[in-house]
Amino acid sequence: MAMPFYVAPEQVMKDRADYARKGIARGRSLAALIYADGVLICAENTSSTLRKVSEIYDRIAFAGVGKYNEFDQLRIAGVRAADLKGYTFSREDVDARSLANQYAQILGQVFTHEMKPMEVEILVAEVGVDGAPDQLFHILYDGTVVDEADFTVLGGEAETIAERLQGAWQAGMARDDALRAAVSALAGPDRTLTSAELEVAVLDRGNGRRAFRRLTDAEIDAALGAPAGAGGASGDG
Amino acid sequence: MAFPFFTPGDDPGPSFAELLRRTGAAPPDPAGGSRPTTHAHGTSPLPLTHGTTVVAVRYADGVVMAGDRRATSGHLIAHRTMEKVFPADAHSGVAIAGAAGPAVEMVRLFQLQLEHYEKVEGTALSLEGKANQLSQMMRSHLPAALQGFVVIPLFAGYDLRRGQGRLFQYDVTGGRYEEQNFATTGSGSLHAGTVIKLGWRADLSRDDAIDLLIKALFQAADEDSATGGPDLVRGIYPTMATITERGFEHLEESEVAARFRALVDDLSTPESPTAHGATPTMGLGPHGEG
Numbered sequence: 001m002a003m004p005f006y007v008a009p010e011q012v013m014k015d016r017a018d019y020a021r022k023g024i025a026r027g028r029s030l031a032a033l034i035y036a037d038g039v040l041i042c043a044e045n046t047s048s049t050l051r052k053v054s055e056i057y058d059r060i061a062f063a064g065v066g067k068y069n070e071f072d073q074l075r076i077a078g079v080r081a082a083d084l085k086g087y088t089f090s091r092e093d094v095d096a097r098s099l100a101n102q103y104a105q106i107l108g109q110v111f112t113h114e115m116k117p118m119e120v121e122i123l124v125a126e127v128g129v130d131g132a133p134d135q136l137f138h139i140l141y142d143g144t145v146v147d148e149a150d151f152t153v154l155g156g157e158a159e160t161i162a163e164r165l166q167g168a169w170q171a172g173m174a175r176d177d178a179l180r181a182a183v184s185a186l187a188g189p190d191r192t193l194t195s196a197e198l199e200v201a202v203l204d205r206g207n208g209r210r211a212f213r214r215l216t217d218a219e220i221d222a223a224l225g226a227p228a229g230a231g232g233a234s235g236d237g
Numbered sequence: 238m239a240f241p242f243f244t245p246g247d248d249p250g251p252s253f254a255e256l257l258r259r260t261g262a263a264p265p266d267p268a269g270g271s272r273p274t275t276h277a278h279g280t281s282p283l284p285l286t287h288g289t290t291v292v293a294v295r296y297a298d299g300v301v302m303a304g305d306r307r308a309t310s311g312h313l314i315a316h317r318t319m320e321k322v323f324p325a326d327a328h329s330g331v332a333i334a335g336a337a338g339p340a341v342e343m344v345r346l347f348q349l350q351l352e353h354y355e356k357v358e359g360t361a362l363s364l365e366g367k368a369n370q371l372s373q374m375m376r377s378h379l380p381a382a383l384q385g386f387v388v389i390p391l392f393a394g395y396d397l398r399r400g401q402g403r404l405f406q407y408d409v410t411g412g413r414y415e416e417q418n419f420a421t422t423g424s425g426s427l428h429a430g431t432v433i434k435l436g437w438r439a440d441l442s443r444d445d446a447i448d449l450l451i452k453a454l455f456q457a458a459d460e461d462s463a464t465g466g467p468d469l470v471r472g473i474y475p476t477m478a479t480i481t482e483r484g485f486e487h488l489e490e491s492e493v494a495a496r497f498r499a500l501v502d503d504l505s506t507p508e509s510p511t512a513h514g515a516t517p518t519m520g521l522g523p524h525g526e527g
Contacts, residue, residue, distance in 0.1 A: 055356055073242075079356045080241040080256055087253075087349055088262055102240045 016117045020141035021156075023119025024066040029155025030123070031165060031186055032063065034134045035178035038127040038203045038211060042182035045199040053201045055212035057082040057094050059127045061203050065155040066120035066141075074103060074122060096126030100137035100145055108143025117141050121154045127203035127211050134203075153185075161185050175202065176223035179215075183224060195220035253353035254346065254374075264342070266381055285385070286315045288340060290425035290457045290464040291322065291332035293393045294433055295418055296446035299402035299481035300393040303450040304332050305425070305458060306473050307465025317468065322476045324485040326351040329367055329394030330478055334423030339381060340388040347371055364396040368405045368413060376411030383409075389422045395480050402480060425457030425464035432456045447477065447488070451496050455504075467497040 028044035030052060041063050043052040052071075053063045056078045064071025078099055086094045103122060111117045124137040136148040146152075151169050153162045168181035179200060187193045195217040203211040215223075241260055249255040257263040291304035304321030307314060315337075323344050325331045331347060333340040350370055355361045362370070371392050378388060392405040404416040418437050421430040432453040441449065454475050458466030467474050474497055477488040 051359060054359070076357055077240060077242050079353065083253060083349060083353050083356075084241065084256065084260060084262055087257070087345075106240060106242060 016111060017142060020111075020117040020119050024121055024141065025156030027065050027067075027155060029153060029157050029161055029186060030063055030065050031151065031153045031161060031182040032123055032125055032136055033151040033165070033169060033173070033178045033182055034136070034149075035173045035175055037175060038205050039125045039134050039136065040175060040178045040182065040200070040202050041123070041125065042179060042186065043199045044186050044193060044197060046197050048199075051199065053199055053214075055079075055201075055210070056099065056124070057086065058091060058209050059129065059203060059211050060094065060096050060099065061123075061125045061201065061212050063123040063125070063154065064120055065122075067118070070118045071120040071122055074106070074118075074120065077106070078103065078124070096124045096135050096137055100124045100139060103139050104143045104145045106143075107139060107141060111142040123152065123154055125203060127205055129205055160188070164188065175204075179220070179223045180225075195224070251354040251357040253350045254377075256353075284310050286310050286337040287463065288319055288321050288334050288337045288423070290421070290423040290429055290454065290461065291334050291391055292421045292426070292429050292433065292450055292453055293332065293391050293404055293419065294437065294441070294446050294450060295402050295404060296441040296443060298443060299395045299479060300330075300404060301443075301446045301450055301477065301479050302330050302332050302391070302393055303454055303475050303477040304334075305454055305465040305475050306468075307463065308337050309463045312462075314465075317465065317471065318473055320476055322478050323348065324478070325367065325392070325394070326355070326361065327484045328361075328397060328480065329364065329392065330480050330485050331371070332391045332393075332422075333388060334390075334426075335388040336386040339378065339386050340390070343374055343378065343388055343390065347374060350374075363398065364394045364403060367394065368392055368403075368415075371405070372407065372411045372413040374411075375407050375409065379410055391420050391422055393420075393480055395482055395484075397482070400482075421453075423464070425454075425461035428460045429453040429457035429464075443479065447479075448496060448500070450477065451475070451493070451500055455497070455500055467494075467501065469498075469501070 030041065030043035032039060032041045041053045041061060043063065045052050050068055052065065053061065054075055056062045060082065062075045062078055064075065081099060081102060082094045103124065107118055118141055120141060122139045126135045128134050136152050138146040138148050138152045138154065151165055153165060164185040165181060168185060183193050183198065198220055200215040200220055202213055202215065204213055205211060207213055241256065243249065249259050286308050288308050289305055293300055293302040302322050306318050308316035308319040319337065322330060322332045325348055331344055333344060351362060351367060371390060382388065387409055390407055394403060396403050404420045406414045406416055406420045406422065419433045421433065433449055436449045436452065455466060458464040474490060474493040477493055479486050479488065
């Protein structure tokens with residue numbers, strides 16, 4: 001009878017974390033910023049149908065990076081949890097904090113008990129109304145929850161992008177300024193990103209009950225100062 | 238409340254009703270699974286609150302919906318400011334008549350179902366799909382309807398694919414009937430429907446369509462005790478909404494009030510001819526004694 005090899009728990013956790021981080025680093029990054037009217041989420045995403053940023057509830061948005069099928073499964077679970085809670089109690093009782101905790105439970109559980117950790121990093125954002133503050137909850141592959149102020153970056157190059165964003169972010173920025181800051185931080189010094197490669201959505205306090213809204217390519221172009229219709233035409237590669 | 242996480246083979250999909258069943262959060266049937274009672278005219282033996290007349294008409298840009306504000310319980314007025322016209326989602330609306338409790342609950346579930354589908358799938362249902370959803374909800378409500386908790390909705394929306402407004406009427410079994418010109422339901426629907434039928438023309442303007450519905454509701458309230466007319470004393474007027482390419486929009490109460498006042502002014506006679514001749518003479522008044 002063969003004895004299983006002893007592997008130290010530290011090693012097991014480290015291997016899993018490395019595996020998850022590697023998976024996450026393969027995809028493109030995403031930035032979320034608090035601006036004057038709410039929260040802006042800007043993702044680098046060439047697909048216009050497979051979304052990284054989506055609506056969860058009236059004031060709550062979800063964003064994910066890493067393996068698409070895994071964060072999409074989490075997104076749908078979030079929509080379900082929020083709709084069930086709003087139906088059972090009231091729409092006002094659905095909040096990002098409790099949702100972020102539930103996500104953390106699931107990710108933590110999967111990280112320690114399953115064969116393979118989830119290769120995702122997710123964001124749960126809530127726009128505050130009637131003077132309540134906006135909230136950004138950044139949840140890592142192992143269930144760690146970070147409550148971020150001002151802005152946050154998800155993905156493989158998060159630290160470099162966050163450093164660039166640190167210099168550009170200001171309290172009470174206008175939407176288009178926030179978008180420009182996010183795009184230049186995601187692109188870095190050597191690249192330019194056009195609307196075709198971006199997915200941008202806002203949680204806007206002034207948008208009625210459902211605060212979530214996607215920005216159209218035309219709106220992104222206008223904010224980035226690109227000539228209309230020239231979005232992808234200038235880069236012929 | 239457990240986090241609703243399902244394995245791929247066990248996934249409830251974009252249906253909120255199915256999700257409620259899976260998680261055990263579905264409310265019990267209003268009929269409570271009790272034996273069907275053969276009560277006269279299918280009325281419930283319990284005092285129920287009823288919502289009454291709702292109407293909808295197609296016009297050039299889409300659909301106008303309207304509903305009176307009265308809820309009755311037997312012969313009593315239970316509520317004077319009930320809402321019976323609701324947005325179902327951005328481009329459709331639903332109006333209800335019948336047992337108020339189950340009706341409002343049905344609307345709430347219907348709204349949630351459409352929003353849930355839109356969020357899970359990332360795109361909204363087609364208008365046809367929304368109408369069918371309501372049909373299925375009516376079908377599952379049938380056992381309760383048989384015990385007297387009858388709910389009859391109207392569904393209207395702007396079909397973005399066809400570029401026109403559309404109207405749907407239902408029956409208790411979930412039967413779905415698309416109407417071309419107008420639809421009415423509730424206790425005053427017979428009178429309201431007649432008024433609309435006589436005044437309807439193809440491609441009505443927004444103003445004419447709204448005035449036609451106002452006239453219809455006024456006449457329904459005049460003939461049917463369960464339908465509330467404009468309440469000039471308390472300033473309560475029917476709820477109205479248009480559904481066009483721009484989406485569902487409630488009419489400002491001031492606009493509805495102004496149009497009702499115009500109608501009332503138009504219909505009023507200075508003094509009722511019967512008032513003079515038929516004044517009851519109840520003996521001597523306080524002045525007669527002197």
